[in-house]
Amino acid sequence: MHRPLKIAHTSDVHLDGEASGEAARQAFVRAVEAVAASRADLFLIAGDLFDHNRVEAGVVDFALAQLQRIPCPTVVIAGNHDCWNDASVLRRADFDQAGAHVTLLREPDGTRIEFPALQASVWGRCMLDHVPEYRPLAGAPTRLRDLWHIGMAHGLYAEDPNTPRSSLITPPEIEAAGFDYLALGHVHAHRQMRHGGTLACYPGVPAGGLTLVDLIPGEPARAVAHTLP
Helix, strand or coil, X not given: CCCCEEEEEECCCCECCCHHHHXXXXXXXXXXXXXXXXXXXXXXXXXXXXXXXXCCHXXXXXXXXXXXXXXXXXXXXXXXXXXXXXXXXXXXXXXXXXXXXXXECCCCCCEEEEEHHHCEEEEECCCCCCCCCCCCCCCCCCCCCCCEEEEEEECEECCCCCCCCCCEECHHHHHHHCCCEEEEECCCCCEEEEECCEEEEECCCCCCCEEEEEECCCCCCEEEEECCC
């Protein structure tokens, strides 16, 4: 049987070096502090940690320093603002400096990592470009043994699969993936959707905010928007 799992989930922090980015930096500091205070087992950053790929080294150093403070395993994926192209800020950031507890999912076709102590696995794709052809849930794997099955995706939830937008995530894709929890990024408002046995959520509250998720054996996943002080 699974052990209970508490997840902290954020996205769209949009760190940059502009004067207007001070609010984003302070929000990220508070989010990191809230992760520690919540005693989360796992922290997920579902894309757009950085606002663009031109951010200066000082902003990257700030982000890595904050990630060092997180006391639990942390997983990061790229978003449409910091997508994994040749100029990506994520390529310049040495995530090893943040510590062995931080993992950046780098594979365009998707990567699954296991956390045996948490009885959980996390899967996500690395976004190369924010285009209509890109589907964040393409190639999502089936459940691994009896581990909690957790996914990460950065894109736009849309009920119509023919919506002429980029990086679509549709209800049938969510249901077919069968995740216990799907951590979404891209939309700057808290929103929850259930399809099949999967709870999918944008953290929002506002962008760069934090959602706390409880996975309890035998119960539906629960997510609550956490207001940062």
